[in-house]
Amino acid sequence: MEGRDDGGGKVIGLIDKATKSSAQEVDPRLLKAIKSALRYSDSEVRLGAKTLMELMKHNHSQVRLLTLLIIDELFMRSKLFRTLIVDKFDQLLSLSVGFRNSLPLPAPPAVATTLRTKAIEFLEKWNLSFGLHYKEIRLGFDYLKNTLKLKFPDLQATAARRQRERLEREERRKKILRSKFEYLRDGFGVLKGEIEETIKEIKEGLEIVQWRGDDGVPLAILDEEDYEEIRCSHLRQIRMDSLKQSDKVEETSENRVVFDVLREQGKLLMKKHLVSVQDGISLLIRVDVSDNRPEIPC
Incomplete structure (x- = not known):
């Protein structure tokens, strides 16, 4: 050229x-x-x-x-x-x-x-x-x-040593991840139960503060007989009306205890259970689990 x-x-x-x-x-x-x-x-x-x-x-x-x-x-x-x-x-x-x-x-x-x-x-x-x-x-x-x-x-020896050190670090990392996976698998049932119980308590609390009779009285403070009567005849209509009107349930002296419980359960759900689930998902993405290992129960 x-x-x-x-x-x-x-x-x-x-x-x-x-x-x-x-x-x-x-x-x-x-x-x-x-x-x-x-x-x-x-x-x-x-x-x-x-x-x-x-x-x-x-x-x-x-x-x-x-x-x-x-x-x-x-x-x-x-x-x-x-x-x-x-x-x-x-x-x-x-x-x-x-x-x-x-x-x-x-x-x-x-x-x-x-x-x-x-x-x-x-x-x-x-x-x-x-x-x-x-x-x-x-x-x-x-x-x-x-x-x-x-x-x-001695570049060859240096390269071989670095490769060996890299493999050793990788093996240690995998070992730690496998150990964490075993811990997650063994404790998954307990974690699942705690999450379900927290969600159940939140749902029950929401039902208490949201279900009201025609006069606006929270159903939780009615006596048992009135509660059953209103529950049977008006529950579905009350829920539909609440959704249509987008009513907000205000905190009062009567329902303050329920709101306190809801707040605590919400914190527990977001700050503990959600973090545990996110950590578990992150771990499952990174861990190398062989096919013969037991799966996490659903």
Whole structure:
């Protein structure tokens, strides 16, 4: 593919801007722009690789660090870029690891240490990902690890340990959920009974304060004989009239005790029973229960 007339200048400008920073990471927006520019053509990939390798010779470790971070991003994604860098792999290791006495890493020392650490980390990662296909990567890794005895982060062991820890955390989480499920299952009958009893008491209280005779007297305060008579002859009509007129039952001295009970039962239903039901539903959604476990009784 032929490059654009301004393509080379754009690639060089983006890389130059991205490496002129005091930050420890490359600006994500500039990094994205560099990737986009290099995807346009092979010629720009070649120019990008050449520009980055030149910047690795800079006499400041901060520039080298940011340059190496860009190289790693492109190295993992572009086969052509990877091939171009591998052709100068020994030079890259010398300029980033600083293992040759004749080519020490430039100042500042703290950034030079970070540069060296990152270079060793990237080399191990590259060897794991591409060492089988690139002899230069394998040889470089072997030389630094087994000949120079440099300490590598052992990414495979670290990844395996993290995976093992993640699985252990997941197993502990499942165990806790299963334990909570067993508790919910064993106590479900009691919870169901408590909810039904609370609802029953609320219904009874509502019936007491809502059922009235023709004269508006609450049925609960009538004597038993009058209560039965009014209940039999007027109950249905009273309910229908109440619904049609949307009458509100006011709290009075006669029914205040019933209202107090209704309020307490309402609080119990909303603050205890509803919360218990919601917690139970949340648990059932998350828990992994095998098919051979007993189901929660209805």
